Amino acid sequence: MIDVPVLIVGGGPVGLTASIFLSRYGVESLLVERHPGTAILPKARALNARTMEMYRQIGLEDDIRAVAMPACFGDMILWSESLAGAEIKRLNPGRGTGANQGLSVAGSCGCSQDLLEPVLRRGAEAAGTRRVRFHTELTELACTSQGVHATIQDAEGRRQEVRARYLIAADGSQSRIRTQLGIDRRGERDVYDSVNIHFNADLTPWVRERPAALYLIEQPELRGTFLTINGTDRWGFLVTSLSHYGFTPEQFTPAFCTEVIRRAVGTDELQVKVLGVSAWKASALVAETYRSGPVFLAGDAAHEMPPTGGFGLNTGVQDAQNLAWKLAAVLHGQAGDELLDTYDAERRPVGQAVTRSSLLNALSMGRTARQDEPVLPRKEFLNEVGLVFGATYRSAAVVPEDGQSAPPADAVQDYIPTAQPGCRAPHAWLQEGERRFSTLDLFGRGFVLLTGAHGQAWADAARHVTGLTVAVTSVGDGGIAPADDAWERLYRLGNAGAVLVRPDGHVAWRSRSGVADAVQALHAALALVLCRGAARSGSGA
Incomplete structure (x- = not known):
């Protein structure tokens, strides 16, 4: 019997990325993939800037660009x-x-999937080659309130039992796990x-x-x-x-x-x-739920879309990033199980939006009928900046603030950088001596608290957090300084304000100014974001 916190089924980009992130957050996983090796055909090729931000934060950007077009x-x-x-x-x-x-x-980066997957496989195997098993298939699966009980079989027919608290189904558009769970999909087939x-x-x-x-x-x-x-x-x-x-x-x-x-x-x-x-x-199909008890759908298992726009792989690996930190927080006892329900609440609307846009791109190019004359795409094709950067999460893992501005009228093409809760924490250049770096380079390992120049009370509050490390960066205090006006313009913090950024780079909470009791304010924000005290339903969406 193999006992492991997380079983990952599927060794494509989504499963491998999930394995890397879980290892980064200190969670052991076992990945099984029925094929003997990584992809042998190019398949997907487009990695958008949001995805490359993610791979930059885990140290894989240079390796990917080295094999890219x-x-x-x-x-x-x-x-x-x-x-x-x-x-x-x-x-x-x-x-x-x-x-x-x-x-x-x-x-962004153009890297075909058959060249990307070996880079990701090496990253996943860096935590231990026994955690990644190709030519190994899931043959049986049973779900209980305590997790999953699975049987896996290797190429020689040897079988092993696996017990895991959670399972990530990254087994593709024809997902047998999704079918077994009875999760329907909606859309155009x-x-x-x-x-x-x-x-x-x-x-x-x-x-x-x-x-x-x-x-x-x-x-x-x-x-x-x-x-x-x-x-x-x-x-x-x-x-x-x-x-x-x-x-x-x-x-x-x-x-x-x-x-x-x-x-x-x-x-x-x-x-x-x-x-x-x-x-x-x-096809353009999205699962009706991304969670069923201890099982989570990710990638094509959750959303299948036409390639017109290049969003399929990107959406999938970003699913993995969103889910991994939440699984880690729950498994480390830092969060309540309700946090895992926010995976569906946050990622399914994104899957629906990009799948719809990809379908409209395909239809505008005349792919559903014979065309005697050239047909050019709609104006949104490859202009989807809003879809790349603009996902705004509304869930229990975000603390909304009063007076949040309305989203852009065109959520596909337009993106307004902002540090409002739920949004991607925007890129702004910072300077420390001769070193110039991005705010984005601070994210990806855990929670980060960014403060204004007079944010010492917030730094002290972060040190009082128990059971969780919150890294603090003060901007403008004489050490790290804004390199231009982007920090002030985008983050909109007073000198005594603070913004809490989640491990996936999305803003969890913001206080634009100082407060009377920073310890209480930060603890309250973390309790809400991590769904502490919520009943452990385990039932999913």
Whole structure:
């Protein structure tokens, strides 16, 4: 029998990220993945700036960028009749404008999933290789009020019993765990069908002078997209809306794939080596709940969305970040079980919003019918700055303040940086001597209390917190100083004010000025955020 606090089922980016975060917070987990190794096809490629902030905070940003596509390919999207043919349109994504890049210390990154997963696997295995088991499948699962009892089986047929307090189901869109639990999904199923072709070919003659993340090909008999992987000889080609153009997945033999790729490039002479082919259908579905007793859905198991916008992987790994610190707080006795219900309350609205936006992107590109003329996307496509940075949580793990400003009218495209409770704590440059760093570099390990220059009472209060470490950074007290006006403008603290930031980088509570009893105020805020004293229901949503 293996006894472990958390069992993770699924070894893709979401499961591996959950394992890394749990280890970071001092929680042992066991991850099982039925496949023999990490992804062999590129699959997802876009890591948005919010995700890269998260990986920066756990020390993986440099490793990911080292295997990513050259950054110059991320600045443009191009439509054309073929790579060698007439251009139709160039688009510079709104997410990549100078103003929007200034919203974060970490820019977006194009890294295909088959290159990302080994980086994450090494990060997860750093806590102990026995905690990560590939070629190992969950075969039986029973849930009780005390946790889960599972049976796992390795490639040689050896079985082991596992007992865990909690289980993270990161087992993909076809999640067997979700099915067993009877959790329904709402939305649109099988919106359109596609085939991904992974191949080697030297496309530099057509892309060298116009690097782009996507090259969308618009022909009367073929609609597809070249997906940049390394920008030279390794690519993906996504053929969309198969059935509307008379294709079937069975047609895509290596020889037929080569023919299709040559047609899309616009030359019969190209040397092509097909590395892999995968057929799939795009759906837009969100689970009715992300929690059932001791089991939590994350990633595609919780929300399945079209890739138009690149939100699937990002939303999933951010689920893992949100859930991991809450599991750790409960398992360490710092929080009540009700805190775990806030995972659904916070992340399911995000999943619904990004799934809806991704679906609307796909519909605007005409992917549900045959098109005789080029169809360009809606204006929101790749301009979804609000969806990247603007998630505002409303749950028991946030203490609202009076007079909170209204959200932007366009929550998809617009983002207003603010340190209001529930919002992502914004990026602001700070200075300590010769060292320049971001407020974001302070987050990711535990609770952080940022104070104004006269915040000594808050620092003293943090030292009185028992059973939990609250790191304190005072800004403007002679040591650490604002590097520009962003700190004052975005955090809006008086000299004696304080803001409490959760381990996931979202603001939990704020006091814009000093108070008569800082110890009592901070303790009360933490008690609310951590749901202390709440009845341990364990029943989930």
